[in-house]
Amino acid sequence: MTCEGCSNAVTxxxxxxxxxxxxxxxxxxxxxxxxxxxxxxxxETLKKTGKNASYLGEKSVQ
Structure with a gap:
């Protein structure tokens, strides 16, 4: 994601x-x-945007 267009596609x-x-x-x-x-x-859903997606793990809650 590099721009608002990418962000809008993900949304x-x-x-x-x-x-x-x-x-x-x-x-x-x-x-x-x-x-x-x-x-x-x-x-798989995020790939529909045409961008690469990868799982980075769970977010730490502190």
Whole structure:
């Protein structure tokens, strides 16, 4: 993700999937997702944007 267009594409596909809460960190090119879906489903959904996506692990809560 490098621009608002990319961010909008991610937002669009995740809203279509449903059951997802997310926060886009455009400067760091990351999306933090809280979802009822498994990682594979989320990655396949994000690939629909035409961008590469990878799982970086769970976010630490402090």
């Amino acid at each position: 669009r596909v995740l809203h279509k999937l449903g059951g997802v809460q997310f926060d886009i960190d455009l400067p760091n090119k990351k999306v933090c997702i809280d979802s009822e879906h498994n990682v594979d489903t989320l990655l």
